[in-house]
Amino acid sequence: MNEITQGMPIFxxxxxxxxxxxxxxxxxIRMRLPDDTRDHFIxxxxxxxxxxxxxxKLNHHDLLATL
Structure with missing residues (x-):
């Protein structure tokens, strides 16, 4: 996954x-939500x-259940 770079949006x-x-x-992937200072991991x-x-591969609802 070396094509993933810092600052890329996650959909x-x-x-x-x-x-x-x-x-x-x-x-x-260590990621950050727009209004959150904590890191989350996907x-x-x-x-x-x-x-x-x-x-x-996950929709938003399923992703939130994994965090």
């Missing part, structure tokens, strides 16, 4: 932007594909 499968990439931390195996943004 859920239903098109909702979830946050932005802080860094890759082992098997996780497993790399939830990534569907990467283009100009990170696109997840």
């Amino acid at each position: 859920c499968a239903d098109g909702i932007q979830h946050g932005t990439v802080v860094e890759i931390d082992r098997d996780y 497993p790399l195996d939830t990534v569907a594909h990467v283009e100009d943004a990170v696109h997840l």
Whole structure:
């Protein structure tokens, strides 16, 4: 997943932007929500594909259940 870079937006499968990439931390994307100073971690195996943004396999509701 070396194509994932800091500052990339993260989109859920239903098109909702979830946050932005802080860094890759082992098997996780460390990310931050727009109005939150805490980091959150998303497993790399939830990534569907990467283009100009990170696109997840999970919809927003399912992603929130994993955090």
